[in-house]
Amino acid sequence: MVCGGFTCSKNALCSLNVVYMLVGLLLIGVAVWGKGFGLVSSIHIIGGVIAVGVFLLLIAIVGLVGAIHHHQVMLFFYMVILFIVFLFQFGISCSCLAMNRGQQVVLLNSTWGMLNNKTKVNLEDQLDCCGLLNVSKSRSQFEKDVKNCHAPCKAEGICPSCGDKMLNHAAEALKILxxxxxxxxxxxxxxxxxxxxxxxxxxxxxNPSAFL
Known part of the structure; x- marks a missing residue:
């Protein structure tokens, strides 16, 4: 049987969807593990990671069942949904690779604003910093975050901003992402x-006379 034959295509598609299933289970497991050990306290972050894992798992199951049974309808919906996911992921990946420092600051500000106080405090403790960015547009919020901050550096009297620390590694992180x-x-x-x-x-x- 040549590699381009029916069996080869079936096995390749099944193998690919098994990999997707493992990645989906890994995302769900990491989110639950992070929540259980207190590494991430935001329910929004946990829920988002679990939602992505469940979605990937469901798509992989549809593709796997469709491949095993050569189900025309399931394969059709599988390839349409997977193509839409590809378009979104390709666009986001290119945006991450092309993002400059000004855009990184805007992204950090919007993400920081969505975090609850408990998550901000945990992040400040882990990074040993206080507040996001000490700029005129958000100085009042920065002072409020510094007041609620309990990072180890606060005992020394001088704490760097979390935004500066994040931006120092943001370019490398965005390239990897x-x-x-x-x-x-x-x-x-x-x-x-x-x-x-x-x-x-x-x-x-x-059956040779069956309609595909």
């Missing part, structure tokens, strides 16, 4: 290509 996202986006387009190819192939064990 964008690179990983770009890699997985190409794995998704591979899944779409395999689904289209496999869907249009005829099962050699099926």
């Amino acid at each position: 964008g690179g990983v996202g770009l890699f997985f986006s190409f794995s998704e387009i591979l899944g779409v290509w395999l689904a289209v190819r496999y869907r249009n192939q005829k099962d050699p064990r099926a």
Whole structure:
């Protein structure tokens, strides 16, 4: 059986979806582990990671069942949804790789504003810093965050801002995030290509007169 045959396409698509299932389970497990050990206290962050893991797990199950049974409808919905995910992920990955420092500051400000006080305090303790950015636009919020801060550096009287610490590593983190996202986006387009190819192939064990 040549590699481009029905069985090869089926096995490749099944293997790819097994990998997606493992990644989805890993995301769910990491989120639950982080919550259990108190590493992340924000329910929004935990919920977001779990939602992504569950979504990826469901898509992988649809693709796996569709591949095993050569189910035309399931394969169709699988490749359409996976292609939409690819478009979003590819765009976000490219944005991460192209983001400059000014855009990083805007992103940090918007993300910081969505965090609750408990999450901010935990983050300040872990990074040993207080507040986000001491700039005129958000000075009142910065002073409020510093007042509620209990980071170890506060005992010494001088604390760097968390924004400055984050920005020092933001470029490298965004490159890694964008690179990983770009890699997985190409794995998704591979899944779409395999689904289209496999869907249009005829099962050699099926009735020759059956309509595909």
